[in-house]
Each structure stands twice: as structure tokens, then as C-alpha cells.
Amino acid sequence: MLEAPPLLLAAFSLGLVLLVLLLCHSYSGFLLICWNEFVLQPLYNLFMGDTKEQRILRHVLQHAVAGDPQSVLEAIDTYCLQKEWAMNVGDKKGQILDAVVREQRPSVLLELGAYCGYSAVRMARLLEPGARLLTIELNPDYAAITQQMLDFAGLQDRVTVVAGPSQDIIPQLKKKYDVDMLDMVFLDHWKDRYLPDTLLLEVSSHLVHMGLSVGGCAGAAPG
Numbered sequence: 001m002l003e004a005p006p007l008l009l010a011a012f013s014l015g016l017v018l019l020v021l022l023l024c025h026s027y028s029g030f031l032l033i034c035w036n037e038f039v040l041q042p043l044y045n046l047f048m049g050d051t052k053e054q055r056i057l058r059h060v061l062q063h064a065v066a067g068d069p070q071s072v073l074e075a076i077d078t079y080c081l082q083k084e085w086a087m088n089v090g091d092k093k094g095q096i097l098d099a100v101v102r103e104q105r106p107s108v109l110l111e112l113g114a115y116c117g118y119s120a121v122r123m124a125r126l127l128e129p130g131a132r133l134l135t136i137e138l139n140p141d142y143a144a145i146t147q148q149m150l151d152f153a154g155l156q157d158r159v160t161v162v163a164g165p166s167q168d169i170i171p172q173l174k175k176k177y178d179v180d181m182l183d184m185v186f187l188d189h190w191k192d193r194y195l196p197d198t199l200l201l202e203v204s205s206h207l208v209h210m211g212l213s214v215g216g217c218a219g220a221a222p223g
């Protein structure tokens, strides 16, 4: 059997170490999120006996004012800045979202990806009387949290929360949810669904006045 010369082995090992260091450096943010989401978070949930999303909701119920959407947003932002990172759109991009909603003044607004309801509260608080928001969330636990968030913020009358995959719900918008036309769509679910769902909205014969993608998984990093 051929043996690799020790110098070659050492060079190979050094190269490997450098490659790992380079990858860690280039993807440090991503690796930190993975470490947090897939290692620390499950351990913490096990220890606490609840989930991060339940903790966010509990924080809102304890620190925000019922019927005051602004205080709900502030409570979520504070919690996610100081305690646990979460994939809400966050205040920075939220201000861009506010500006678009104010400018477009949609009568019927669709959101794909509600998570805990942060952006739903954000957009619904700016809707004009009679306007409505429909938000679709894949995960039924998140959809339930979103509903409770909206109830607490006093926005339940202008928002319909639908649990299920966007690709199943979009074709039902007209018949089941009485949506004739969409004035604005906020795409904030998984990125690989942005294009197929936009095309699906087109073929589902909704006249979409405007498409908006502020982008998902952005939020405040933990302090």
C-alpha cells in the first residue's frame, strides 16, 4: 500500500483547516442562526416546556397594552432584540413595509407567511376602514399564535388568518375567501415559493395590482 508523504499530509490538513475557517468566516451569520435554531433552541424549549413562539406571545400579553397594535409591535421587537432572535420582518424593514402600505392604501391585502403575526399586526394597523388582510401560514401552531396576537392587538375584524400551504390556499382565494382582486401581496414565506406562488396568483385570475417582496427571515439579532 502506498503511504502519503508526511509533508503532503500536513499540507492537506492545513488546507482543510483553512477551508473550514474560511467557511466559518464567510457564513458566520448563517452558522450562528443554525446553531441557535437547531441546537440551542430545541434544548431551551425542552428545558422551558414551551416554544419560542409561545414565549413571544406570553411576553406580548404581559408587556403590551390590549387593543394597542403599536405596543404589540414594540413588545415583540424588544423581546427579539434582548432575548431571542425570531424571523419577524423587524422594525427596520417594517418601516419600509409601513411606507408601502400607506402609499398603496390596499383594500384587499394578502400576506404569505405570518409566523407570529408581527407583520400582520404591522400592516393591519394601517389599513383604512373596510379594508382587509388575509394572511396564510403553513404551520398551524404559528397560525394560532398569529390569531391570538391579532385578537390581543384588537385587529381581528380586519384580518383573516388561514392555516395551510400557500400553494393550496391561493387557488381557493376567490371561491372560499371571497377575494376578487388583490391590491397588494406581501411575500414573506420560504423563498423557493416566491416565484411559483406569484405565477399561481396570476393563473388563479387575481388581478394583482402590485407585488412586493421585502424578504423573509430578517429580524433583530439577539442582544
Ligand SMILES: C[S@@+](CC[C@H](N)C(=O)[O-])C[C@H]1O[C@@H](n2cnc3c(N)ncnc32)[C@H](O)[C@@H]1O
Residues within 6 Å of the ligand: 087, 088, 089, 090, 112, 113, 114, 115, 116, 117, 118, 119, 120, 136, 137, 138, 139, 142, 164, 165, 166, 167, 188, 189, 190, 193, 216, 217, 218
Ligand atoms: C419569515 S417568516 C414570516 C414572518 C412574518 N411575515 C413577520 O414578519 O412577522 C416565514 C413564515 O412562512 C411560513 N411558510 C413557509 N412556507 C409557507 C407556505 N408555502 N405557505 C404558507 N406559509 C409558509 C413559515 O412557516 C414561516 O412562519
